[in-house]
Amino acid sequence: MLKIWSMKKNEDAVAKKKPKTSAAQIRVQKDLTELDLPDTMKTHFPDPNDLLNFTLTITPDDGMYKGGSFVFSFAINTNYPHEPPKVKCTQTIYHPNVDLEGNVCLNILREDWKPVLNLNSVMVGLQYLFLEPNADDPLNKDAAQELIKNREHFLSNVKQSMRGYNIKGVQYQNVMG
Amino acid sequence: MKVKIKQWNAVAQWRWDTGNKDAADDEEGDVCGICRVPFEGCCPSCRVPGDDCPLIWGECSHVFHMHCLLKWIGTAASKQQCPMDRRPWATAERRVDNAPPPTT
Numbered sequence: 001m002l003k004i005w006s007m008k009k010n011e012d013a014v015a016k017k018k019p020k021t022s023a024a025q026i027r028v029q030k031d032l033t034e035l036d037l038p039d040t041m042k043t044h045f046p047d048p049n050d051l052l053n054f055t056l057t058i059t060p061d062d063g064m065y066k067g068g069s070f071v072f073s074f075a076i077n078t079n080y081p082h083e084p085p086k087v088k089c090t091q092t093i094y095h096p097n098v099d100l101e102g103n104v105c106l107n108i109l110r111e112d113w114k115p116v117l118n119l120n121s122v123m124v125g126l127q128y129l130f131l132e133p134n135a136d137d138p139l140n141k142d143a144a145q146e147l148i149k150n151r152e153h154f155l156s157n158v159k160q161s162m163r164g165y166n167i168k169g170v171q172y173q174n175v176m177g
Numbered sequence: 178m179k180v181k182i183k184q185w186n187a188v189a190q191w192r193w194d195t196g197n198k199d200a201a202d203d204e205e206g207d208v209c210g211i212c213r214v215p216f217e218g219c220c221p222s223c224r225v226p227g228d229d230c231p232l233i234w235g236e237c238s239h240v241f242h243m244h245c246l247l248k249w250i251g252t253a254a255s256k257q258q259c260p261m262d263r264r265p266w267a268t269a270e271r272r273v274d275n276a277p278p279p280t281t
Contacts, residue, residue, distance in 0.1 A: 023212065023221030030213045081211060082252050114260040115249055116210035 024080040025051060031119040041123055052076040055090070058127050059177060064155050065095075065130040068162045069177030072104070072126060074119075081115035084108070085122060091173040094161030096133050096144035100170060104129070105139045142168060192217050193232050195240050211245035211260060220244040235259050236267040 028051050035043070040061050045054045058070045070093065075086040087109055089095075089102035097105040106125050108117055138144030146154040157167050164174030193216045195207070208215050219230035220242035233243040239261045249255050250266055259266050 026214075026221055027212055082249055083254070111254075113254060114258075114263065115245075116260045118213075 022078050024076060024078045027081050028052060028076055035120050041127060056123055058130060060130040063131040064158045068175040070175060084113035091175055094143055094158055094167060094172050096135050096138040096140050096147055097129050099139035103139060105137060209242045209245055211241055211249060234269040236269040237262050237264050
């Protein structure tokens with residue numbers, strides 16, 4: 001017991017000397033080692049020393065977005081896991097739940113975030129958006145309207161947008177890897 | 178054969194009684210769901226585990242490091258809900274199973 005008390009006294013001194021790894025970094029490290037991604041998702045770390053900023057590439061092997069290669073940026077702040085990671089699509093894509101600036105509407109990235117979720121849950125959630133785009137609570141209202149009104153036409157818009165065509169005056173990005 | 182004890186070292190182990198008897202079988206059962214550090218470790222803002230970094234029990238039966246849970250409850254986004262099941266957080270009396278009845 002005595003040893004523990006003296007350890008405690010030294011705590012502050014130690015804390016000052018050592019550059020402290022933040023709680024967010026520790027948690028992200030754990031999340032990353034527990035990642036269990038299907039072949040359709042790959043992470044990329046531009047700076048291997050910075051675990052808090054990376055990209056995720058999703059290449060859906062099914063659904064309307066099959067054949068595309070979609071790149072999302074992840075930025076995790078020091079409040080993680082109390083705040084969700086900031087996730088943006090780096091491309092201009094035609095999707096009811098992604099706006100033209102790349103903001104993503106996914107419940108667990110917003111109002112339904114909770115700290116027991118992890119990066120794996122976010123990534124699986126993102127992939128799900130490509131398998132099941134949903135027209136409720138849309139960020140791209142034109143795309144959502146089209147999905148409701150005419151699913152066939154929506155699908156053809158998706159295919160065209162993925163090849164980099166212009167739809168209703170918006171220039172989309174070619175995402176055919 | 179006579180044995181003479183020249184030296185001995187006492188070793189003790191402790192763990193929180195989370196009321197989860199299957200914790201050993203359940204890999205997720207004995208880590209804090211918020212920081213993912215074992216309950217017997219301490220939350221990321223502490224350095225010494227034990228009484229200074231205790232656990233907190235919810236009436237929903239979920240257990241966390243107290244500091245982790247209070248930090249979450251302190252955020253507006255939490256809406257004061259349990260991070261596991263989103264029920265309104267209510268701190269429960271600590272359950273001590275098999276404890277002898279209080280003598281006083």
